[in-house]
Amino acid sequence: MGEAVELEIPARPEYIALVRLVVSSLASGRRVLADERVDDLKLAVSEACTNAIEAHTAVDVHDRVRVRCHEGDDRFHVSVDDRGEGFDPGSLPEHPPVTDPERLNFERGLGIPLIRTLVDEVAFDSGDDGTSVTMTLYCGRVGED
Amino acid sequence: MGEAVELEIPARPEYIALVRLVVSSLASGRRVLADERVDDLKLAVSEACTNAIEAHTAVDVHDRVRVRCHEGDDRFHVSVDDRGEGFDPGSLPEHPPVTDPERLNFERGLGIPLIRTLVDEVAFDSGDDGTSVTMTLYCGRVGED
Amino acid sequence: MELGLDVTERNGYAILAVRGEVDVYTAPRLRERLVELVSQGKHQIIVDLEGVDFLDSTGLGVLVGGLKRLRSHDGDLALVCTQHRILKVFEITGLTKVFSIHDSVDAAVGGE
Amino acid sequence: MELGLDVTERNGYAILAVRGEVDVYTAPRLRERLVELVSQGKHQIIVDLEGVDFLDSTGLGVLVGGLKRLRSHDGDLALVCTQHRILKVFEITGLTKVFSIHDSVDAAVGGE
Numbered sequence: 001m002g003e004a005v006e007l008e009i010p011a012r013p014e015y016i017a018l019v020r021l022v023v024s025s026l027a028s029g030r031r032v033l034a035d036e037r038v039d040d041l042k043l044a045v046s047e048a049c050t051n052a053i054e055a056h057t058a059v060d061v062h063d064r065v066r067v068r069c070h071e072g073d074d075r076f077h078v079s080v081d082d083r084g085e086g087f088d089p090g091s092l093p094e095h096p097p098v099t100d101p102e103r104l105n106f107e108r109g110l111g112i113p114l115i116r117t118l119v120d121e122v123a124f125d126s127g128d129d130g131t132s133v134t135m136t137l138y139c140g141r142v143g144e145d
Numbered sequence: 146m147g148e149a150v151e152l153e154i155p156a157r158p159e160y161i162a163l164v165r166l167v168v169s170s171l172a173s174g175r176r177v178l179a180d181e182r183v184d185d186l187k188l189a190v191s192e193a194c195t196n197a198i199e200a201h202t203a204v205d206v207h208d209r210v211r212v213r214c215h216e217g218d219d220r221f222h223v224s225v226d227d228r229g230e231g232f233d234p235g236s237l238p239e240h241p242p243v244t245d246p247e248r249l250n251f252e253r254g255l256g257i258p259l260i261r262t263l264v265d266e267v268a269f270d271s272g273d274d275g276t277s278v279t280m281t282l283y284c285g286r287v288g289e290d
Numbered sequence: 291m292e293l294g295l296d297v298t299e300r301n302g303y304a305i306l307a308v309r310g311e312v313d314v315y316t317a318p319r320l321r322e323r324l325v326e327l328v329s330q331g332k333h334q335i336i337v338d339l340e341g342v343d344f345l346d347s348t349g350l351g352v353l354v355g356g357l358k359r360l361r362s363h364d365g366d367l368a369l370v371c372t373q374h375r376i377l378k379v380f381e382i383t384g385l386t387k388v389f390s391i392h393d394s395v396d397a398a399v400g401g402e
Numbered sequence: 403m404e405l406g407l408d409v410t411e412r413n414g415y416a417i418l419a420v421r422g423e424v425d426v427y428t429a430p431r432l433r434e435r436l437v438e439l440v441s442q443g444k445h446q447i448i449v450d451l452e453g454v455d456f457l458d459s460t461g462l463g464v465l466v467g468g469l470k471r472l473r474s475h476d477g478d479l480a481l482v483c484t485q486h487r488i489l490k491v492f493e494i495t496g497l498t499k500v501f502s503i504h505d506s507v508d509a510a511v512g513g514e
């Protein structure tokens with residue numbers, strides 16, 4: 001409990017940069033995480049926040065979006081929680097292959113594929129009262145301190 | 146409600162730098178606040194966090210310390226809340242004058258005088274179940290946006 | 291948060307140099323600028339991403355939208371990018387196959 | 403968070419150059435370094451604060467403690483600081499009257 005950092009932001013796009021700042025500051029404090037992994041996490045968390053904010057906007061909910069960073073022994077976890085209507089991450093439409101000229105009609109739908117690729121584990125817990133996306137990076141052994 | 150940013154940190158000194166980062170990022174986003182005022186606020190909030198963390202440590206409370214940043218029309222507010230035993234800000238010991246050689250015996254007690262000088266308003270709300278320190282900067286008129 | 295958007299012209303190309311973080315907050319400004327250029331008749335656009343610190347899926351979407359718009363005018367949108375962390379985002383999403391990505395503005399203008 | 407603490411010697415002075423943020427988390431390292439220097443017989447210490455980005459009341463307390471310790475050895479602790487935001491903290495607390503504060507290490511060593 002006491003070991004997590006929690007950040008709650010107004011559900012507005014201009015606050016996502018602050019989330020990135022906090023996540024990268026905490027993650028780069030872990031000497032075992034390479035800069036590239038910090039960038040991966042930053043982008044994944046940013047995408048999850050974008051979705052959370054859009055979920056609030058869609059149903060006109062004015063609650064804040066909550067970001068929780070938690071350091072385990074050899075894991076770094078970030079979860080993003082919203083109070084939107086939820087969705088089924090297992091049944092998202094697929095994009096046409098990139099070689100198909102139709103591909104250019106899809107300007108959206110890249111966020112969740114990015115999240116899945118960038119972090120070592122991701123869990124979606126979604127229901128009528130909101131969604132929680134938990135992203136995990138493996139850190140190897142943590143330095144003393 | 147939805148307009149405030151809230152940050153909760155473990156009550157440990159190594160997290161105060163993160164609070165400074167968040168406060169200065171939010172405050173410098175206000176085009177009307179000069180860099181010097183942002184520095185003032187950063188130091189005041191840092192001092193309040195140091196006291197909050199010491200208050201938790203003193204009574205062995207493991208709760209997090211909560212920092213809330215709120216932008217009013219022409220005010221920027223930051224409050225730091227703890228669950229320590231509280232204190233009476235009106236009856237703190239005074240330091241001997243700086244010209245007195247005795248002054249060198251006081252390595253502490255500079256935090257609250259600094260807070261009082263650095264911000265435009267400060268309110269201490271302290272009781273048996275904790276303390277809330279609210280610091281306010283006047284910003285002049287805020288730009289559109 | 292500031293997004294830098296500077297346009298210069300060279301050999302009939304409009305070069306849009308982007309600086310800062312492109313995310314859901316700032317991407318609309320990039321979109322507007324692209325739309326504006328197209329409506330001014332610039333159909334050969336090079337977007338220089340060397341000054342970009344961060345690019346998310348919204349930013350990718352805006353670039354895909356720009357490319358689509360230009361193709362419909364028989365034009366093209368090419369990119370300049372050598373930063374590993376930005377290229378990685380194009381690679382993961384398969385968009386390296388959709389855009390021509392160059393090492394420098396010189397190379398992009400030269401059509402390499 | 404790193405705190406840089408580099409010691410050099412000049413004209414019988416130990417010069418401790420501090421870099422980074424001095425707060426309740428990092429100040430103990432500054433205190434240890436000062437205690438160590440005094441116990442090595444360095445009684446004329448100059449603390450160079452030009453590389454310091456942030457200094458809180460704990461940092462001030464450590465410097466006051468260092469000065470007190472040195473005075474008890476007939477020594478002194480002088481400061482180098484020209485940064486307005488750091489000087490301001492000394493001014494507010496009246497400590498500009500307690501420390502001799504110089505514009506450069508040269509000036510501090512020269513005893514100006």
Ligand SMILES: Nc1ncnc2c1ncn2[C@@H]1O[C@H](COP(=O)(O)OP(=O)(O)O)[C@@H](O)[C@H]1O
Nearest residue numbers: 051052055084086087108109110111112113131
């Ligand atoms: N937190 C969420 N709450 C509700 N729906 C979501 C959430 N995250 C994602 N979705 C749904 O999944 C879809 C795909 O998300 P994503 O891959 O990030 O692409 P995009 O956001 O560009 O549509 C979204 O359009 C939305 O319908």
Ligand SMILES: Nc1ncnc2c1ncn2[C@@H]1O[C@H](COP(=O)(O)OP(=O)(O)O)[C@@H](O)[C@H]1O
Nearest residue numbers: 196197200229231232253254255256257258276
């Ligand atoms: N949040 C707090 N909870 C309990 N006591 C506090 C709190 N803030 C300040 N105090 C009390 O006021 C005293 C003076 O605080 P301050 O001026 O910051 O100096 P210092 O922390 O160096 O003692 C502290 O020593 C402590 O006893």
